[in-house]
Amino acid sequence: MSGKRKKVVMIVTVVIVGLLLVGFFIWSELSWSAHQSEITASTQDQSSTSQSTSQQTAASSTAVDTGKSVSSDATGEASSGASSSRDANDPGDGVARDTTSQAKSTDSQGRVVAEVQLTWWDAGGTGISVNGAVNNVVESGGTCTLTAVKNPVTRTVTHASQVNATTTACGELSIPSSQLGSGDWVITLSYSSKTTYGVSSPQTVHIS
Numbered sequence: 614m615s616g617k618r619k620k621v622v623m624i625v626t627v628v629i630v631g632l633l634l635v636g637f638f639i640w641s642e643l644s645w646s647a648h649q650s651e652i653t654a655s656t657q658d659q660s661s662t663s664q665s666t667s668q669q670t671a672a673s674s675t676a677v678d679t680g681k682s683v684s685s686d687a688t689g690e691a692s693s694g695a696s697s698s699r700d701a702n703d704p705g706d707g708v709a710r711d712t713t714s715q716a717k718s719t720d721s722q723g724r725v726v727a728e729v730q731l732t733w734w735d736a737g738g739t740g741i742s743v744n745g746a747v748n749n750v751v752e753s754g755g756t757c758t759l760t761a762v763k764n765p766v767t768r769t770v771t772h773a774s775q776v777n778a779t780t781t782a783c784g785e786l787s788i789p790s791s792q793l794g795s796g797d798w799v800i801t802l803s804y805s806s807k808t809t810y811g812v813s814s815p816q817t818v819h820i821s
Contacts, residue, residue, distance in 0.1 A: 717749060717750075720810060722810075724808055724809055724810045725749075725750060725808055725809045725810075726809075726810070726811050727747045727749065727750055727781075727804045727805075727809045727810060727811025728747060728748045728749040728750075728811060729745060729746075729747055729748075729783075729802055729803060729804045729811045729812060729813040730745055730746055730747075730748055730802075730813055731743055731744075731745045731800075731802050731813045731814070731816060732744050732745050732746060734800065734816060734818060736798070736818035736819060736820055737820075737821075738790060738821070739787075739789065739790055740787055740788050740789040740790040740791075740792070740793060740820075741759070741761055741787065741788045741793065741798065741800060741818060741820070742785060742786070742787040743759055743785070743786055743787075743800065743802055744783065744784065744785050744786070745757065745782075745783045745802040745813060746780040746781060746782045746783060747774070747780060747781040747782075747783070747804045747809070747811065748780055750780075750781050750804075750809050751776060751777075751778075751779065751780060751781055752774075752776060752781055752806060752808075752809065753774070753775075753776040753781075754774075754806055754807070755773075755774040755781060755804055755805060755806035755809065756771050756772070756773060756774060756804070756805055756806070757771065757772050757773075757774050757783030757784070757786060757802060757803070757804050758770070758771045758772075758786075758802070758803045758804075758805070759771075759772075759786040759787075759788060759800065759801075759802055760800065760801050760802075760803065761788055761793065761798045761799070761800045762798065762799045762800075763793075763794065763796055763797065763798045763799070766794065768788050768792050768793065769788075770786050770787065770788050771786075772784055772785075772786045774804065774806075781804065783802060783804065786802070790820065793820050794820070795820050795821055796819070796820060797817050797818070797819050797820075798817070798818055798819075798820060799815050799816070799817050800815065800816050800817075800818055801813050801814075801815050801816075
C-alpha cells in the first residue's frame with residue numbers, strides 16, 4: 614500500500630505541476646498580448662499627436678508666408694505709387710514741376726485762353742487809362758485792346774503787345790475824354806494773336 618500511495622502522490626503532483634505550467638503559459642501569453650496592445654495604442658496616439666503638430670506648424674507657416682506676401686504686395690504698390698507721383702512731377706532733371714499749372718485751356722476755335730489782367734486803371738478829366746498784361750503767355754505779335762462801354766456807346770483803342778521774360782505786356786492804353794461822356798463806363802482789356810485770345814474781368818469806372 615505504501616508503494617501505491619507514493620505512485621498516486623507522484624501522479625497527482627505531476628498533474629498539478631502540469632496544470633500550473635499550463636496556467637503560467639496561458640497567463641504569460643495573455644500578459645504579452647495585453648502589453649503589445651498597450652504599445653500599439655501608445656504608438657498610434659503618438660503618431661496622431663505628431664500629425665496634428667505637423668499640421669499646425671504647416672498652417673502657421675502658411676499664415677506667415679501669406680502675411681509676408683500681402684506685406685510685400687502692399688510695399689510694391691506703395692513704391693509703384695511713389696514712383697508714379699515722382700515721374701509726374703520730376704522729369705528727371707531734379708526740378709519738380711506742377712503739370713496742372715502748366716496746362717493751358719483752349720477755346721472753341723482751338724486758341725489758347727489768355728489770362729489777361731488789368732494791373733491798374735485811372736478815370737478822370739483826361740479820360741480812361743489802363744495798363745495790363747497776359748500772365749500765362751509769352752509771345753510777340755499780339756494786340757491788346759481797351760474797350761469802354763456805356764450803353765449804347767462803345768469806345769475802343771488798340772496797342773501792340775510787348776514781350777518780356779515772364780509775361781506779355783500790353784503797355785498803357787488810353788481813351789481821351791473827348792470820346793467819352795459823363796457817367797459809369799465798363800472797361801475790359803483783351804488780348805488776341807493768331808494762337809491766343811482772352812479778356813480781363815470787367816471794371817466799372819466813373820467819368821464826371
